[in-house]
Amino acid sequence: MSRCRLTEVDNGKKCRVIDYESGRGMVNKLTSLGIRLGKEIFIVNGSFMGGPLTVLAGSTRIAIGRNMATKIIVEVDNQ
């Protein structure tokens, strides 16, 4: 298990949300889209040239701006 930012997770890897580095506003938005604490998310595509990441949470694909994604702290299963 290693702790890192969502932007640092490789394509095709799974990770679990464990913390946010920001206040209510952003957390509320993320939570309402299903990116909440403890949720397992799958990286479809990482940030490309500063663009947004695409992740799969449950069966929903969600695009997250790079800046916001750096504030989402996740843990990755190393195997």
Next chain:
Amino acid sequence: MKKILLMGNPNVGKSVIFSKLTGTNVVSSNYAGTTVEFTKGRMKWKNEIVEIIDVPGTYTLNPTNKAEEVAVQMLSEGDLIVNVLDSTNLERNLNLTLQLVEKEIPMIIVLNFWDETKHKGINIDVDKLEKYFKVPVIPTAATKGIGMKEIINNFDYKDTVKHNFGDENERWTAIGKIIRDVQDIKHKKHTVLDVLEDITVKPITGIPIAIIVLAISFFVIRFIGEGLIGYVTEPFFEVIYKPLMLKLSVFFGGDGFLHNLIIGQLINGELDFEQSFGLLTTGVYIPLASVLPYIIAFYLLLGLLEDTGYLPRISVLVDNIMHKVGLHGFSIIPMMLGFGCNVPAALAIRNLESRREKFIASTLMATTIPCMSQTAMVIGLLGSYGNKFILYVFLVLLVVWIFVGSLMNKLIPGFSTDLLLEIPSFRFPSISTVFKKLRMRIVGFLAEALPMMLLGVFVINIFYVLGVFSALSTAIGPFLNKVFGVPFEAIDALIMGFLRKDLAMGVLIPLGLNAKQMLTMSVLLVIYFPCIATFVILLRELGIKDMLKSTLIMLTSTIVVGGYLNFAFVGESFSLVRLIPIVILFIILKYMPKIGNSKNLNYDQRNTECTK
């Protein structure tokens, strides 16, 4: 009257259910893409009329944007909530359901996209869900019309149940428990659709795909538009309508003020629908025969792109480009709507988060995005000179878009917010919904364009009689001639453009301009000012102060771009040497410091600035 609210997350098929329930009796129309506007419809139910309201999609009852605020406000008005859920995405959708059921308003639960759960290996126990909430739960597949009857049968459902799920964490715990109880997911292999959904958002494959999709759309729009003009509208006006008008012309005596107002001036004893300028000739011909065919083609394509779920993917792909002009990916949607008509685009801008974003998006859209009427005008004006010139117009507009956008991003303090967007699954669009939306948009266009067009023709005739045009040509004409290199009379086209840009076509054609002058005029007409209808809406959305600033930017751009075109365009094409100044300007722009640079602000501080 009984009020029934259709509520649920965005993209769960509420609008399709709405259109299936209300049939054709839609009383008020909406522009899709502007979820702030809600749609009301009526239907007959057991000898009474019930009102059905398609509430903007919301993820939560703690509103995070304007559309969600509207949704929450409407809650108190409903007699029955029809909570629509995406059954392929039960967990996230239940968050709203749990909040709604606590409100103790009679509610039924609709599990839409039921047909898709089988393909995705999802199994939901409807009975258990029903027992848990103690409200009716109805599985539906709205695009196929499955389950609509069951919804209608439950319209008189009146029971409410007391639920209390506690705070947010407790609510998610409760959801987790429900999901474990009622849902069972078997993992299925990747299907072709899954692969397609991924490659359309990955930049390396997605960007080429987007370029192909947009290029095909453009050609299809032109093909349908020109086809309709060539085989339907022009033959109708020439063969059936013209003889009628000629008879009417004889009736009015062939000349005189009334004749010229209604029929227009005869040119060599003949009617010319583009140049005669009568209420019943040019006033009807331009919106119906030259512009409407393109409007139909554009909105048909847009409706298909929207309903298949492709459009939000473009937002993801262009996100970093949009950040360069101070916006984020989602703002591409109002820009694309603007290619149809700037009015619904101006309404869609309301959904953007900060005042800064609204200002930048409105100004860019109004300045550089040619609506379908303007595009039809550009094609009409330059088509005879060659396709090359039409391409030039779009290239110039693109350069202006990038330049003005980046400049605003540098000069206006503040930052663009981050993109956070659900990317919907690809779905086969419901053809009846696509056509229904198309019809509503066409009605919307005609309601807006026809009166303005007739007013424009009326004003032209009055101005002509009063000699306003010749006075203005003498006053401002020399300036136009010096800066833009166009004849004095071109001012008339610019004046008419305030009302309807496409009307300017009839003013310009008789002037016999050369290619360069026509190109300059086409570009100027697009950028110098939005039409009155768009202006009024932007004024309401931005307020007087911001609208004045925006107008100032438009006028400055007009003079700079017009003057520069006159300078850089030599003969039939751009002079490469004379393009150097623009390259230098771009380099300066790139290294220009940003005003109010505050990159260290964290998201929430920026967010408080945004929400004021």
